[in-house]
Amino acid sequence: MNAAEAIAHRANASMAISAWRPFLPLVWLALLGVLALMLAVAIGSVTIAPGEFWAVILGEGSELHRTLIFELRAPRALAGFATGGLLAVAGALMQILLRNPLADPYVLGVSGGASVGALAAMLAGTGTAVLSGSAFAGALLSTFLVFGLAHGTGSWTPARLLLTGIVVASGWGAVITLMLAIGPTDKLPGMLYWLMGDLTYAQTPWPALITLALVCLLVIPLGRSLNVLARGPLQAAALGVAVRPLEWTIYVLASLLTALAVTTAGSIGFVGLVVPHMLRLVLGNDQRLILPACALAGGALLTLADTLARIVIAPEQLPVGVITALLGVPTFLVLLYRSR
Amino acid sequence: MTVLETQDLVIDIPERPDGRALNLRMEPGQTWGILGPNGAGKSTLLHTLAGLKPPRSGDIQLDGTSLSRLRRGTVAQQLGIVFQERQDGFPATVLETALIGRHPFLSPWQLEGGNDLEMAENALEQLELSDLAERSVSTLSGGERQRVALATTLTQSPSVWLADEPTNHLDLRHQVAVMNLLSGQARAGRTVVLCLHDLNLAARWCDHLLLLYPDGEACWGEADSMLKPQALEQLYGQPLTWAEVDGAPVFVPS
Numbered sequence: 001m002n003a004a005e006a007i008a009h010r011a012n013a014s015m016a017i018s019a020w021r022p023f024l025p026l027v028w029l030a031l032l033g034v035l036a037l038m039l040a041v042a043i044g045s046v047t048i049a050p051g052e053f054w055a056v057i058l059g060e061g062s063e064l065h066r067t068l069i070f071e072l073r074a075p076r077a078l079a080g081f082a083t084g085g086l087l088a089v090a091g092a093l094m095q096i097l098l099r100n101p102l103a104d105p106y107v108l109g110v111s112g113g114a115s116v117g118a119l120a121a122m123l124a125g126t127g128t129a130v131l132s133g134s135a136f137a138g139a140l141l142s143t144f145l146v147f148g149l150a151h152g153t154g155s156w157t158p159a160r161l162l163l164t165g166i167v168v169a170s171g172w173g174a175v176i177t178l179m180l181a182i183g184p185t186d187k188l189p190g191m192l193y194w195l196m197g198d199l200t201y202a203q204t205p206w207p208a209l210i211t212l213a214l215v216c217l218l219v220i221p222l223g224r225s226l227n228v229l230a231r232g233p234l235q236a237a238a239l240g241v242a243v244r245p246l247e248w249t250i251y252v253l254a255s256l257l258t259a260l261a262v263t264t265a266g267s268i269g270f271v272g273l274v275v276p277h278m279l280r281l282v283l284g285n286d287q288r289l290i291l292p293a294c295a296l297a298g299g300a301l302l303t304l305a306d307t308l309a310r311i312v313i314a315p316e317q318l319p320v321g322v323i324t325a326l327l328g329v330p331t332f333l334v335l336l337y338r339s340r
Numbered sequence: 341m342t343v344l345e346t347q348d349l350v351i352d353i354p355e356r357p358d359g360r361a362l363n364l365r366m367e368p369g370q371t372w373g374i375l376g377p378n379g380a381g382k383s384t385l386l387h388t389l390a391g392l393k394p395p396r397s398g399d400i401q402l403d404g405t406s407l408s409r410l411r412r413g414t415v416a417q418q419l420g421i422v423f424q425e426r427q428d429g430f431p432a433t434v435l436e437t438a439l440i441g442r443h444p445f446l447s448p449w450q451l452e453g454g455n456d457l458e459m460a461e462n463a464l465e466q467l468e469l470s471d472l473a474e475r476s477v478s479t480l481s482g483g484e485r486q487r488v489a490l491a492t493t494l495t496q497s498p499s500v501w502l503a504d505e506p507t508n509h510l511d512l513r514h515q516v517a518v519m520n521l522l523s524g525q526a527r528a529g530r531t532v533v534l535c536l537h538d539l540n541l542a543a544r545w546c547d548h549l550l551l552l553y554p555d556g557e558a559c560w561g562e563a564d565s566m567l568k569p570q571a572l573e574q575l576y577g578q579p580l581t582w583a584e585v586d587g588a589p590v591f592v593p594s
Binding site for chain 2: 231280
């Protein structure tokens with residue numbers, strides 16, 4: 001290898017590295033996620049010191065700490081992480097699908113359907129397993145309803161989908177109000193907490209976590225197509241994107257993610273709208289970066305918010321949706337105010 | 341290099357009679373101009389030629405293969421289109437916007453490499469946009485955005501160029517630069533098809549013309565045979581005065 005070849009070789013190697021450099025923020029966000037999870041597990045009614053924490057992780061430590069970490073706090077922290085990630089990814093996908101930066105996972109009425117399902121189960125006095133199933137069924141019902149109605153007899157446009165979703169969502173809203181009005185007083189707090197989003201009902205984090213991981217793997221190769229789609233369906237088609245199948249894929253994926261998130265923790269507001277926006281303001285608008293970043297940042301945000309919700313007025317707990325909104329609103333406004 | 345052909349093509353404009361079916365053969369090295377008044381169907385024809393809008397009847401072929409039988413991705417590797425209207429819903433820089441022209445050539449897991457970046461930067465340079473590379477497209481003027489759109493298609497580097505009023509919003513100097521760039525593409529063996537409003541740009545840079553009338557009638561042929569004042573006056577419903585400047589006819593409304 002002569003000198004010129006060596007230089008060219010090195011240039012190629014550094015090119016390969018610099019091509020991956022934009023993805024460096026994912027490493028930081030992953031660290032943030034791990035930190036948030038560790039905090040969530042360590043803090044609470046009984047605070048676990050770092051030394052004791054490591055002892056438990058290494059398989060030692062007291063019985064009380066082991067139960068606290070592995071059976072109570074870790075499942076809830078992981079469920080919170082998964083829910084936050086699902087909501088943020090679903091929000092980012094909806095914003096691309098509707099080409100509307102104001103879209104969030106609930107804009108098409110998925111959470112309304114889920115809420116009606118969940119509240120009905122609560123009114124009937126069923127257990128949490130039936131409640132989850134009922135919420136998931138409500139979410140899917142709403143998804144198909146909106147999709148079928150928006151399809152109608154004419155063409156299928158984002159504007160029409162959005163309008164159908166908003167109208168269906170307000171229909172669900174009316175049913176929810178009706179249920180709250182006629183519901184027995186002793187069940188009202190539980191119902192209201194569920195509507196605000198509450199991780200107390202989270203049973204197992206695994207379905208949500210596994211789905212989140214699978215969906216991230218699925219959408220990363222779609223990322224560049226989504227970048228092109230963000231510039232309008234005609235431009236996307238002109239650059240070789242099969243627009244209609246891609247839009248259907250996004251719609252089904254985003255609805256499924258939202259349904260799963262709502263089933264896990266009720267309708268937690270704001271994560272799905274704000275996390276994708278914050279990341280776009282900071283990281284730009286490459287979906288290959290934004291979608292996995294949403295999964296990590298949304299997860300970290302909700303995990304931290306839930307930790308706060310558990311300790312702010314301990315021993316009572318706040319619904320986590322209150323915290324996400326209280327944290328999210330000012331952060332978002334500051335970022336927006338500072339952006340060009 | 342690619343031949344774009346139509347067979348008995350009737351574009352689909354609602355509530356308009358079929359008119360004359362188009363049998364065009366647009367060959368590498370040719371620059372076609374599509375002329376016609378507002379609403380004659382110039383943009384619809386261009387979208388139909390790109391396979392983005394189904395025709396009412398007839399067929400469009402790229403090198404003898406029907407467009408409808410080709411995958412969208414395959415079409416996009418050969419045919420590029422510059423739209424008249426654009427949608428910038430989400431923020432993106434000028435360089436990022438040009439780079440999406442490489443989309444048809446990359447596999448889903450592939451990142452844009454040094455070669456793609458080089459093509460995009462080269463395209464920006466040709467359209468005098470290098471200094472704006474890191475600017476957000478939403479902060480640009482209409483003429484600058486028009487050049488960004490052209491740069492995106494130049495990065496795509498298709499063998500068939502379709503452009504809908506490529507000189508829209510451009511000042512005089514950039515109009516000339518863009519027309520030179522497009523006819524340069526034709527000289528390099530590509531097929532170039534332009535919708536134009538300016539007769540004089542068409543007269544100076546196009547070697548073939550297609551006149552589209554609002555009732556669906558059409559005629560086409562070599563530019564010399566089409567640039568007849570009577571035909572053009574009838575096309576636009578506007579009396580014209582014309583003169584010869586530097587060997588090319590110049591038309592002005594009388």
